[in-house]
Amino acid sequence: MNTQNASVNIQLKTPNCNQCWLKDFSVFKDCPKEILDEMFVHKQSRQFKKNEMLVRENDSFQGVFCIHEGVVKVSTSRNKNKEFILWFARPGDIIGIDSFVTSENYSFNALAIEPVSACFITASDFNELISNDPVVSRKLMKDMCEKINFIEDRITSISRKKIREQFAEMLISMSMQNKNAVLGNLPINCSVKDLASIMGTTKNYLDKILSDFNRKKVVSMHNKKIVIKDFDKLSLIAIGDEPLN
Amino acid sequence: MTCIIFFNAPCLLLCVSQFERSMKVVEKKIEVPPCDKCGNLTGSMFCSLDKTEIGQLSSHKSFNLYKKGQVVFYEGNQPQGLYCIYSGKVKIHKLGDDGKEQIVRLAKTGNVIGYRALLSMDNYYATATALENTLICFFPKLVYLDLLMKNPEFSMKTIKILSGDLKTAEQMVTNMAQKHVRERMAEALLLLKEFFGLEEDKATINTVLTREDIGSIAGTTTETSIRVLSDFNKSKIIKLVGKKIKILNNRELSKIANVTE
Numbered sequence: 142m143n144t145q146n147a148s149v150n151i152q153l154k155t156p157n158c159n160q161c162w163l164k165d166f167s168v169f170k171d172c173p174k175e176i177l178d179e180m181f182v183h184k185q186s187r188q189f190k191k192n193e194m195l196v197r198e199n200d201s202f203q204g205v206f207c208i209h210e211g212v213v214k215v216s217t218s219r220n221k222n223k224e225f226i227l228w229f230a231r232p233g234d235i236i237g238i239d240s241f242v243t244s245e246n247y248s249f250n251a252l253a254i255e256p257v258s259a260c261f262i263t264a265s266d267f268n269e270l271i272s273n274d275p276v277v278s279r280k281l282m283k284d285m286c287e288k289i290n291f292i293e294d295r296i297t298s299i300s301r302k303k304i305r306e307q308f309a310e311m312l313i314s315m316s317m318q319n320k321n322a323v324l325g326n327l328p329i330n331c332s333v334k335d336l337a338s339i340m341g342t343t344k345n346y347l348d349k350i351l352s353d354f355n356r357k358k359v360v361s362m363h364n365k366k367i368v369i370k371d372f373d374k375l376s377l378i379a380i381g382d383e384p385l386n
Numbered sequence: 387m388t389c390i391i392f393f394n395a396p397c398l399l400l401c402v403s404q405f406e407r408s409m410k411v412v413e414k415k416i417e418v419p420p421c422d423k424c425g426n427l428t429g430s431m432f433c434s435l436d437k438t439e440i441g442q443l444s445s446h447k448s449f450n451l452y453k454k455g456q457v458v459f460y461e462g463n464q465p466q467g468l469y470c471i472y473s474g475k476v477k478i479h480k481l482g483d484d485g486k487e488q489i490v491r492l493a494k495t496g497n498v499i500g501y502r503a504l505l506s507m508d509n510y511y512a513t514a515t516a517l518e519n520t521l522i523c524f525f526p527k528l529v530y531l532d533l534l535m536k537n538p539e540f541s542m543k544t545i546k547i548l549s550g551d552l553k554t555a556e557q558m559v560t561n562m563a564q565k566h567v568r569e570r571m572a573e574a575l576l577l578l579k580e581f582f583g584l585e586e587d588k589a590t591i592n593t594v595l596t597r598e599d600i601g602s603i604a605g606t607t608t609e610t611s612i613r614v615l616s617d618f619n620k621s622k623i624i625k626l627v628g629k630k631i632k633i634l635n636n637r638e639l640s641k642i643a644n645v646t647e
Contacts, residue, residue: 219557227556241549248553272539272542275536278541281545282548283507286502286505289548289551289552290506293480293512296555296559296605297481298483300562301482301483302484340563341560341563341564
């Protein structure tokens, strides 16, 4: 799997959007060929190393990034400089649409947690693309709606659930997103510190919960990676219906 | 004596029911102007439409009065169209797994609700309930989606509204995760003040919300909401006048809310 991926990546260092293997997952799915060809001329391909910033909060808005490879952590530090992770962008996702129309500044930090290659589309190009093509704008709207729904779900679960329940829910949803996952062996590629700032809690507290989960054989740790052992039990914890033993 | 009462009671009931019926007639007679003459047009999402398009919209619309506490649409139902608030206030809330509600958004005059479910062709993601007597215009979904495909400016406007929504939601989830109850309550009050505005005395928030509602904006229980509000009242930051809230010390409130922007 990995070697296959690697060879594809070498071929498509600066991929034509029409041939990009991510086209079907992204906003540009049904976009006409000619428009994409035109965009390809304007866009820039950029490479980022691990822990490099793509976007800094409060920088002036330049354009949007379409992730081609790697995972990007999108977070905000509006409150007292405490970090809070909003979501993880994966290949095919677009970063920056939330700041695209309403304001001049980015409202979030984007940090590469793996080596990332991304296509940069300037604000004016993207604007033109959306305003000229109703198909793209419809797809974009749909994506945005999904994102808002995702965040509003999180508002509800954050305000109403215990950290323990939220953590279980988070582990499940992260393992679902992992495309290579096989049930029963679900490694979660994320540090405990990051998990803590997804839920707005501290690392120490999560470590405590993790060791409790570990003792109950719900999850186990393998070289700093969390592996889900008992999926059913974890889902019971997530809905607050934990068996007492 | 008892006999008279006995005979009067049904008569009285009849009177009441007649009165109620006449009230309903009055309610039904409330007229909403066509969209091009509506005072809310310039501030709404339809401002970028031209005259014929607005005429088209207007000819398909219908309107309803929702009483305080009445539900406009339910979470999980299939959307049939778009709701535009002509006057009044609406809360949009979700049910948590434990059955407690969380208000995710408020909507007032000129706002449009229920568009997200239409755009994503999904079921309603939340419930909308009238906070006071509210007049709402209804547009069938085909008319709206048709306009969206034909008018790029209109779809741009919609994207703008969506991206605004996204930002508020992100802000809200960050606050929920990182701020304390007291901070969140103060912020909820500031949000209400900004959203609904103040009354003529320039201090009272122009809305009547229950303590439970304020609690579910801040993501806390009714009990805590009551406790924090009366604590604010005691330290003279706000003044509770019945269900209305008067802000006495705005600066202190912002300080508690920790608003940096």
